[in-house]
Amino acid sequence: MGLGAYVAVSAALFALGIICILVRRNVLYVLMGIEMILNAANINFVAFNRFGDNGLDGRMFAIFTIILAAAEAAVALAIVLNVFHLFNSVKPSEADLLRE
Amino acid sequence: MAFLLTQELPVEHGGFGGFEYALLLAVPLIPLLGYALQMSLRKKLPWGDKLLTLGMGVSMAITVFMAFKAIAASHHEGFQFFHESARAGHGWSFKWLYHALDWDAAKNISVGILYDPLGAVMLAVVGIVAFCVHLFSQGYMHGDKRYNIFFANISLFSFAMLGLVLSDNILFFFIFWELMGFMSYSLIGHFSHDPDNPYFHRWASWASKKAFMTTRVGDVLLLIGILMFFGWTDPELGRSCASFRFTDLWAFSQEAVQAHQAAGGVGFPTWMTVAGLFTFGGTVGKSAQFPLHIWLPDAMAGPTPVSAMIHAATMVAAGVFLLGRMFPMFSPEVLIVVTAVGATTALFAATIGMTAWDLKAVLAWSTISQLGFMVAAVGLGGVTAGMFHMTTHAFFKACLFLSAGAVIHACHHEQDMRKMGGLRKRLPITFACMLICTLAIAGVPFFSGFYSKDMILLSGWAAILEPDGFTGWSVYATAALSLAAILTAFYMFRMVFLTFFGTYKGEIVEGHHGHGHDDHGDHGHDDHHHEIVHAEDGGVAHGHGGPMPKEVGWQMATALVILAFLGFFAGDFPSLGWFNIYHPHPWFESLATLESLYPNVSGWMVERFEVSEHVEHMAHARAFWGSVLVIAPAGILAAWFLYMRRKDLPAKITGALGIVYETVANRYYIDEFVKAAVIAPTFALAKLLKLIDEKIVDGFVLLVGAVNRLLGGFMAAFDRVVVDGIVNAVGLVSQTFGAVSRLLQTGRVQQYAAFAFGGGLLAAAWLILS
Numbered sequence: 001m002g003l004g005a006y007v008a009v010s011a012a013l014f015a016l017g018i019i020c021i022l023v024r025r026n027v028l029y030v031l032m033g034i035e036m037i038l039n040a041a042n043i044n045f046v047a048f049n050r051f052g053d054n055g056l057d058g059r060m061f062a063i064f065t066i067i068l069a070a071a072e073a074a075v076a077l078a079i080v081l082n083v084f085h086l087f088n089s090v091k092p093s094e095a096d097l098l099r100e
Numbered sequence: 101m102a103f104l105l106t107q108e109l110p111v112e113h114g115g116f117g118g119f120e121y122a123l124l125l126a127v128p129l130i131p132l133l134g135y136a137l138q139m140s141l142r143k144k145l146p147w148g149d150k151l152l153t154l155g156m157g158v159s160m161a162i163t164v165f166m167a168f169k170a171i172a173a174s175h176h177e178g179f180q181f182f183h184e185s186a187r188a189g190h191g192w193s194f195k196w197l198y199h200a201l202d203w204d205a206a207k208n209i210s211v212g213i214l215y216d217p218l219g220a221v222m223l224a225v226v227g228i229v230a231f232c233v234h235l236f237s238q239g240y241m242h243g244d245k246r247y248n249i250f251f252a253n254i255s256l257f258s259f260a261m262l263g264l265v266l267s268d269n270i271l272f273f274f275i276f277w278e279l280m281g282f283m284s285y286s287l288i289g290h291f292s293h294d295p296d297n298p299y300f301h302r303w304a305s306w307a308s309k310k311a312f313m314t315t316r317v318g319d320v321l322l323l324i325g326i327l328m329f330f331g332w333t334d335p336e337l338g339r340s341c342a343s344f345r346f347t348d349l350w351a352f353s354q355e356a357v358q359a360h361q362a363a364g365g366v367g368f369p370t371w372m373t374v375a376g377l378f379t380f381g382g383t384v385g386k387s388a389q390f391p392l393h394i395w396l397p398d399a400m401a402g403p404t405p406v407s408a409m410i411h412a413a414t415m416v417a418a419g420v421f422l423l424g425r426m427f428p429m430f431s432p433e434v435l436i437v438v439t440a441v442g443a444t445t446a447l448f449a450a451t452i453g454m455t456a457w458d459l460k461a462v463l464a465w466s467t468i469s470q471l472g473f474m475v476a477a478v479g480l481g482g483v484t485a486g487m488f489h490m491t492t493h494a495f496f497k498a499c500l501f502l503s504a505g506a507v508i509h510a511c512h513h514e515q516d517m518r519k520m521g522g523l524r525k526r527l528p529i530t531f532a533c534m535l536i537c538t539l540a541i542a543g544v545p546f547f548s549g550f551y552s553k554d555m556i557l558l559s560g561w562a563a564i565l566e567p568d569g570f571t572g573w574s575v576y577a578t579a580a581l582s583l584a585a586i587l588t589a590f591y592m593f594r595m596v597f598l599t600f601f602g603t604y605k606g607e608i609v610e611g612h613h614g615h616g617h618d619d620h621g622d623h624g625h626d627d628h629h630h631e632i633v634h635a636e637d638g639g640v641a642h643g644h645g646g647p648m649p650k651e652v653g654w655q656m657a658t659a660l661v662i663l664a665f666l667g668f669f670a671g672d673f674p675s676l677g678w679f680n681i682y683h684p685h686p687w688f689e690s691l692a693t694l695e696s697l698y699p700n701v702s703g704w705m706v707e708r709f710e711v712s713e714h715v716e717h718m719a720h721a722r723a724f725w726g727s728v729l730v731i732a733p734a735g736i737l738a739a740w741f742l743y744m745r746r747k748d749l750p751a752k753i754t755g756a757l758g759i760v761y762e763t764v765a766n767r768y769y770i771d772e773f774v775k776a777a778v779i780a781p782t783f784a785l786a787k788l789l790k791l792i793d794e795k796i797v798d799g800f801v802l803l804v805g806a807v808n809r810l811l812g813g814f815m816a817a818f819d820r821v822v823v824d825g826i827v828n829a830v831g832l833v834s835q836t837f838g839a840v841s842r843l844l845q846t847g848r849v850q851q852y853a854a855f856a857f858g859g860g861l862l863a864a865a866w867l868i869l870s
Contacts, residue, residue, distance in 0.1 A: 022854050030850070092849050099847025 006047035014040035027083065027090045031076050038069045120169075123162050124213050127223065128262035130155045131230070131255040138252035145248070152251045153234040156227075156258060163227035163262075170220040174691055209344060214268030216699075217692040218424050218487055222265045222417070225491055228666065229413035229498045230258035236502050236659035237405040239652060240509055245294045253290075254409060257283040261414040265421065269344035270326050273425070277386070277418055281319060284415050285312040288402035307398035314395035318385015322422075325379030329429060332371050336363050350428040350701045358704075368431030376434035379426055380441075387419025387471045390445040394771055396468055400460040404505030407460060411467040412498035420471065420490045423478045428698050428705055436573050439479030443577035443584075446472025448768065450587035454594070455754075455765040458515050459504050462595045466541065467497060469584055473556050476577050481709045482559025483697065488688040489552035492670045496537035496549060499663035503534035506652045506660065507599060511606055517595060521602040529657050531600050533664035538596050540667045542589035543732045548671030551686045553585060554727045561719035562711045582726060589735020597743040682724060 013036055020033030042062045049058025080090065087095050134152040138145055145151065215223075233254060241250055260283055264276035289308030329349055333340045336359035341352040353372065360369045368376075383389065388396035396416070400407045410416060423430075423438070430438065446469045453465035470493050477486035508515055510527055524531040540547035543554070560578030563571075651657070672686045694709055695702040711719070742750050754761045763769065 018857055022850050022857070095849070096847030098849070098852070099845050 003047060003051045006043060006050075010040045010043040010047065013037075013043065025091050025093065027080050027092050027095075030092060031073065031080070034072070034076070035069060038065055038072075041065060120166065120215075121213065123166060124215060124223075124266060127159045127162050127227065128259050128266060130159045131259040131262065135252045135256040135259065138248055138255070142248055148248050149234075149238050149251050152255050153231070153238065156231045156234045156255065159258075159262070160224075160227035160231040163224040166215075167220045167224035170215070170217070171687070171691060174217065174696070209271060210269065211272055212268040212345075213266045214346060215266070217696045218421075219265050221487075221491055221688065221692070222421060223262065225494045226258065226261045226265060226413045226417075228662070229494055230254070230261070230409065232498060232502065232659035232663050233405045233409050235655045236408070236505065237403070239654075239656040240405055240505055241403060246290065250287075250290060250403070253283060253287050254406065257287060257406075257409060257414055261418065264418055268346060270329070270346065270349065270425070271344040273422070274323065274326060277322070277382070277422075278319060280415055280418060281312060281315050281386075284315075284399070284406075284410055285309070287406040287409075288399050290403055290406065291401070303398070304401040307395075307401035311395040311399050314392050315385045318382045318392055318419075320381075321378045321385070322382025325375050325377075325382065328371065328375035328378060332375065334359070334369060334371070336360050336365075336369070346425055347700050349426075350698055353429040354701045354704045367433070372429060373431040373433045376426075376430045377437060379422070379429070380434060380438055383419035383422050383438075383475065384441065385419070386422070387416045387475065388445075388468050389419075389441050389472065389475055390448065391770065391774075393445060393449065393468050394774060397461060397464045397767070400458075400464050404460065404501060404508060407464070408498045408501035408505070411463065411501055412494045416467065416471055417490055417494060420474045420478070420486060423475065424483055424487045424490075424697070427478060427483045428701050435479045435481070436571070437479070439476050439573050439577045442472045442474070442476030442479055443580040444472070445469070446476060446584040447580040447587075450584040450591065451764050452767055453591040454587060455761065456591075457517055459507060459517050459520070459595065459599065460501070460515055462517075462591060463497070463500055463504055466500075466588060466592065469588060470497070470541070472584070473553065473581060476581055477556040477559050480556075480559040480563045480574060480577060481711075482556060482562070483694070483709075484689060484692050485552065485555035485559045487692055488686065489549075489556055491688060492540065492548040492552045492667075495663055495670045496540040496667035499533055499537040499660060499667045500541070502656070502660055502663065503530050503537070506530045506656055507534075509652060509656075514606055517598040519606045520599045520604070522600070522604040524600040526604070527600075527651050529651060530660060533660040533667075534600070535596060536664045537667040538592045540671075542592050542735060543585055543727055544736075545728055545732075546671075547668055548666075550727065550732075551671035551684055552688075554684070554723055555686070555689070557581060557585070557723035557726060558716070558719045561722045562715050565715045565719050566711065582731065585727070585731045586735045589732050590739045593736050593739035594743050597739060601744065 017033045017036030017040060020036060021030050022033075024030055024033065042065050045058040045062040045065070047058075048054075049056070049062075052058070083095050084090055089095070131152075134155040138148050138152060141148070234251070237250065237254065241247055244250060257280065260276045260279040264273055264280065267273040267276060285308045287308075288311050289305045292305035292308070326344070329341060330344060331340050331342070334352075334356040337356055341349055343349065343352075356372065357368050360367075385392045396411075399410055402410075449465045449468035449472060453462055453469060456462045456465060470489070474486040474489045474493070477483070477489060507520065507523060507527065507530060510523070510530075511520055514520065536547070540549035543550045557578065560574060560581055563574035564578060652660075672684055694705040698705050742753075766772075
């Protein structure tokens, strides 16, 4: 299997994440979409590390991204909870105060 | 020239060094500092009155010290002590206009001190009188609402006169002269601010304006005279004096006259006569000579200490002092005018003085009369006599005015002599002081006024007896002055008899302390300003009953005693030869001679005015026996007979005189004449100008306004249509754009994310494809 296969998987995952963010009605799915995008990036990191001669840089970045994703998930869930308190809903289409 | 102390003359000659210069400079600066302190701190200055009096006392001490030093020096070393500081290197000078005119820059304007015999004596006189007035005012003005400002003002007044006396140039002389005019204005009007004050006069503000504007006429004439002497190109010399300094002016006059006579002319150049007449105009205004005398009798609306100041040492003395300073520049024609004006003033003011019932009015008219004596003396060539009388008069007139103030103070603001009487037992100190000074002004031997008045009459007789000097004017002047001297003795003793002898005719109300002023509102002075000296109305109806008059406080008494002492001794100091009264040698005569007064032109002055010994001898005999045998006795006896023995006679005499008495008592209707001839036309002109202003100027202004309105309407329409239209269009565009772009703002996070992603995609596509 060459680099192209890895990148194809990563691109598909990324596309799915974007679609998930843009179209899902539940904010939790939106968060999942973000996770998918992050993981698509991780696949790219690892794949390019495997096929390149960059030492362990890519893998380090992947681990770093995983940690970042964990932190992001914590913050994002807190935001979600607050949004739920404020709007009594988890639909992003209803939390439209940014318009103001 | 030999007498003039120049830079070469060494200081160790007991002369005039930096120390003396600093002392003299301090004399006017101390009262100025006092004024500044008092005016800036007002009531916050503790002991302000005492502080200012103390300052004036220090000034007085310096002036007296310097005068004695100068007199002693003049006895030992000639007149070397006296000098001009500007020449000795202590003064300063600056250039003015030297670019525009090719004048000798060094001769332009310099400022310095001229300390000559006349200045020395005058400075001491001003210092002493000013100090006494300060002292007296502490008692007299006690409780006044503007007490502090009063003290500040009299300090500045003293400063102005001290500065005037010290000036070595006519320009600074004039500046101080003007300052004095202003200060007399503000001091005469002192009581016009406080209607609750018992001394409040409704016409005080009016009188102050009258004094200011009347003297202003003289001031303008003086300024013209000064500028003529400064800048007029002499036709023979082909240059102008171009200096304000007195010594330069004297020297220039001598040169001009000698050049004129060398070219075949007689007497003085015409321009000098004209300039001299203008200069004399200043004296006429300031020294209250006919016809500008009208301000002085009204000036007594001011506080009595101020009257003492104005009448004795400051205001009116400045005019006579000016004559002393400018004497060498006066041509014979000018001196005739000076003589005529002075003699006329002396006589006619004395006649009015006889009819006055107001205590202060008698003194005011007597001042005018005595000033006439001084002016006439200068005109007759007796400049020493005139200046001597100014000195002695300053002391006894200041004392008389302050005594009058004490009497008025004691009589509860009563000024009408008919409501006084018998006060000699109640006010013994005041009575003694007033009597001494009355004897002095009447010209009784051994009293100061005798010496000076005798010297003036001597000048008159000398002018008559001089072989080539006889003119009708000197006869007229001598006759008028002799008669005026008799009248002086008469009206002064009339005043003393009415005030201090007989019985007290004022209302005595025991336990009445307040000065309730409500009952004064109906005295109606608003339209009858002249009542102040009208014989009929009895002048100021300000008196009201009160407890029996009692003696004044210690400050007032001290001031009176000092001045009375000088009023007695200022003529001649007691010495071994004192009782040889026929041959008096007053100190002033040997101090202020033509040589010492005008050192740089002394030869010329002596040639013009020196009286031969023979003539002086004859003139002295006439003047002396006239004074001793006729003048004082006649006046005093007449007053005694009319006001002590036959008290019914005065009314009969005035009744018999009828219209003559009326005319005199109404001041010869000069005020009415001035009102009709000057004031009324001025008001008429003002009304005419007002009419022009209202009709023509206002019409033009209104026209301009209408045009402006029209233009304004056009501009407004333009503004509304064009400018507003542009602004609205811009607004509309913004609104529309905002409404459209607003549609994008849905507030939905996913939409925003779609935009962001789409934008990123587009950017990536563009990067890849390009």
